[in-house]
Amino acid sequence: xxxxxxxxxxxxxxxxxxxxxxxxxxxxxxxxxxxxxxxxxxxxxxxxxxxxxxxxxxxxxxxxxxxxxxxxxxxxxxxxxxxxxxxxxxxxxxxxxxxxxxxxxxxxxxxx
Numbered sequence: 001x002x003x004x005x006x007x008x009x010x011x012x013x014x015x016x017x018x019x020x021x022x023x024x025x026x027x028x029x030x031x032x033x034x035x036x037x038x039x040x041x042x043x044x045x046x047x048x049x050x051x052x053x054x055x056x057x058x059x060x061x062x063x064x065x066x067x068x069x070x071x072x073x074x075x076x077x078x079x080x081x082x083x084x085x086x087x088x089x090x091x092x093x094x095x096x097x098x099x100x101x102x103x104x105x106x107x108x109x110x111x112x
Contacts, residue, residue: 001096001109002070006061007089008081013059019080020063023072029062038086064096066109
């Protein structure tokens with residue numbers, strides 16, 4: 001099993017969700033986050049005054065998948081989240097040791 005963590009631009013969430021559903025992902029966790037990478041923040045104009053923010057709003061998606069689905073899920077996220085511009089985000093893939101469905105007690109891939 002793999003845990004896929006993707007940090008994407010907020011307006012790309014629906015496209016990424018549809019792409020993941022299309023490859024067989026059955027659930028995900030979505031969190032609104034802030035951070036920065038090479039962008040180093042952004043400049044915004046509010047009520048006529050320009051100010052810069054150190055943190056850029058992003059969406060963090062966490063998806064647990066069977067190992068054989070991980071590559072297709074990563075490709076789906078990358079294709080759906082890409083704009084070709086700086087700040088498109090990152091995808092991290094981690095090994096997932098165990099999963100348990102609380103309601104039934106199902107373990108590992110059957111719990112996904």
